[in-house]
Amino acid sequence: MTDALLVDTDTDTDTESADARRTAAATWWRQAAVYQIYPRSFADADGDGLGDLPGIRSRVDYLAELGIDAVWLSPFYPSALADGGYDVADYRDVDPRLGTLEDFDELIAALHERGIRVIVDIVPNHTSDLHEWFQEALAAGRASAARDRYVFREGKGASGEEPPTDWESVFGGPAWERVEDGQWYFHNFATEQPDLNWDHPEVRADFLKTLRFWSDRGVDGFRIDVAHMLTKDLTEPLPSRAELEQMPQDGNHPLLDRDDVHEVYAEWRRVFEEYDPPRTAVAEAWVSSPERRAKYASAEGLGQAFNFDLLEADFDAAEFRTVITDNLAQAAETGSSTTWVLSNHDVTRHATRYGLPPLAGRPVKQGTEWVAAGGPQTDIDRDRGLRRARAATLLLLGLPGSTYLYQGEELGLQEVAAITAEQRQDPAFFRGGEYDGLGRDGCRVPLPWSADGPAFGFGGAVAHLPQPAWFAEYAVDVEAADPTSTLSLYREALRLRRLLQTGEHLEWVETGRTDVVRFARPNGWQVVTNFGTEPFPLEAEHDAVVLGAIQAGAVPGESTVWTMPDVLSE
Template sequence: MTDALLAETRAPAADDATWWRQAAVYQIYPRSFADANGDGIGDIPGILSRVDYLAELGIDAVWLSPFYPSALADGGYDVADYRDVDPRLGTLEDFDAMVAALHARGIRVVVDIVPNHTSDLHEWFQEALEAGRGSAARERYIFREGKGPDGAEPPTDWESVFGGPAWQQVEDGQWYFHNFAPEQPDLNWDNPEVREDFLKTLRFWSDRGVDGFRIDVAHMLTKDLAEPLPSRAELERLPQDGKHPLIDRDDVHEIYAEWRKVFNEYEPPRTAVAEAWVSTPERRARYASAEGLGQAFNFDLLVADFDATQFRSIIAENLAQSAMSGSSTTWVLSNHDVTRHATRYGLPALDGRPVKQGTEWVAAGGPTDAIDMVRGLRRAHAATLLLLGLPGSTYLYQGEELGLQEVAEIAPEQRQDPAFFRGGEFDGLGRDGCRVPLPWTASGSSFGFGAGDAHLPQPSWFSDYAVEVEAADPASTLSLYREALRLRHRLQTDEALEWIETGRADVLRFARPNGWQVVTNFGSEPLDLGADAAHVVLGPVIDGALPGDSTVWIAPPGLLG
């Protein structure tokens, strides 16, 4: 990597407290990124071995999904120790070396915090099982007596997100609450000891150089389980207005106000972004306030069709929301929980129908059957270039820079996601298909992911998407991402845009304050660009026109020097 290229891909200065506002953040799912020791599981040394790849990509930060000790009941989101590294993934010393290497290349580090629940192997939960009824140890979790004359029935008929009952009985007859898998008991956030321990965790990682935190299910921590508890049907009818027993309660923001005080102990202040699936933009804005976490994910494009009207509405609403909170918005098309967008855009349009993870994918029959992979990838390129041109931060999921499709061909006995086995909100194929380890080389037992087989099976067609193949092809998805991120650093400007009417309902066009323009053709008919065709700096132009399912960036003369 040349010094000139490294300089172009550096993030803002180390003391820039606003770096996150328009950052390009790359999500790493550590167990599927790179395997340094050949055991089939990605690890921290594997990430360290690929820091130059990340620098060449041109990102501003990485977000690491959980790397903590875990039994992997839920892909690492069942945390047994919040202040250590899973021995299968490395050591704290490995983590420190990775942070140092990323920082040396101008890349900041964001880590996942999972505060709603622990693993059932966490020392606190093991202590609670041993201590028994009425103990201080059980007060850290949500234990209740069962119903019926002998307490053999769960306290309520509630279901967990992953399907099945939300209560699990322990040996002495009590039941504990788990919003997700039984191996993920929910914490009691009314307990001062729980609150204090997480402040200690935030300081632990901040002291090791972590720049920010992604907060898992940030809207579910606080709960009101005062008797009488509602039935499942009653619970589902309750509005999510701040007083719901389980979801998006107003009192959760007391926790984040405490966290903000910790973040502000550091210079620059540590950042945070909330994963908050809430009912209205106004409620989401509370998580993004300067007194709280500072930023919140907007997931609206994850459930949208490739459609100009939907995109414009979502963009306008989220920019208005960010202005209301004083934050910047986040743009995301893929992550570790959803079908990859190159695949989604090759499937039939939802046309407003709700869809759960995997359902449409099952119906499509996999990437070599009913899906239009070519159209899906073309639209994925267009959507990504549109997002990278917007004000706000953009979150990229590992592998999307290769144009990876979802992997459907995983046998039931090879699957790992509890959502696949239990149903719930993630029915169909679950989430394993977007978590398959990356291909780095066109050959080898795991396409260069490691020395042996990968922990999830990689299909043969991964060879065409390997990093070494795409890096050598100037027309590849990887080359497009590298050039887009390089230009974005030079073109990025104030957090504003102005819509430019095009006379076509299937075309969106906007300008940033410095004159940079983004044009996306969501339709099939080409759009004549006129004199602007000569100023296109990225994206396809054919005979002076923008093809369908495509995006171009236009820079006025002199803007790029």
């Protein structure tokens, strides 16, 4: 099976050149700039207030002009939206509110025509409670084969009225839900997301079918949701919540990051290798150590795993340098390439985080008082947050490895806080849990495409989440016309990155300051980031600046510049 991007109608007599192209096609992900699209909030073609696949297709020229190498589509499958689409009712179809399989095929073709690869989200830990398997399990009753695909248990107490354990779900509240006949099912997340039993051969076989289904339609890779949660050891007696929390995540934890999960991914790898070029994958694996994360990034498994270390770091030179050094070393050990990310659909946007007091170890998944209070703008330094966000992004785009960008960050969007309880959709808001009860709606508000008109050009009269009035200043049409805008900066940075990106190494250049980091790439490209507020002088005879602003021969505070020995031609 051949990727549409690789079809070559010319007879190739240069074997070495053909081999080089095959290698490049198989390893495109190692240095890629990947743009995450949250489909329901990107663009709405039919005007119902919910983003859709035709809406994305209508913006493929925007994506091409941005200069990305691939898009990652968050779930677009049939879903009741109990968890923003991560409650999947059918893994091999499109939610009719978002389009059809034909729309998906047309979107893939349009992106491939522009040289943009496609990664789709796979959600293997749980299904929706509307999935046909779960509905069958409810109807079949106790001790049925249908219930074996999930995790059902009898309750405690005289009549089984108490849950099997006191475990809590990620979103807060009990991790068990009782069904009509008295049994309980396990759900790590929302009650509408029953966990699958990955010891069941039908579960494993069905996901292999799903991987082939989308690969056959031209998908280039997969992002694996909570890749560390699939396999479980629920041998009786089950531990209490307190006991569970004390258990090390060393490969033998009952619920998290078990060694046997890699048997699943070895099977998946064999499927990926059936294709030419092989399909790729990246794991979302929140694990306890770099050594544990490396298992997901192995060539025998998924091949790459997210590192969220910079996403969890403050805007601090020492933290950034440590994270970069450590993750490049980890990537070298696994033979993978590392991943860099500052924002995604689960966390407060980094333009906002950097305008707030330091995290100081506080998880970025948790909220802040200004969000809880409705986000009065006096509580955040928006200008400083955006300035730091631009600096951090330029640093990331200068690093070896792949970079994952989240829709709207190229506009410098801030988190939207002014969302009432009636307007919110995220189960994390309603149930509490590790998101501190504030939820993730604020980073999922539909994008502003134009400063004027209903829903800022998103489509329709009203977007499914409220867009604030200040979105007008961040609209695509406004920023596209401004050469100093964040959008213009991203476009130029991604253009230059394609020309400059070479090798998978860097060399640190000492600066004599603890608040400035500087590194050089093998071709002489250098990146200088001033995390402090005092200007950092560049030597007068130094290389020409190709991106970023120099003031009086110095890098201003909280900014990044790129330099090269020779100025690049246009």
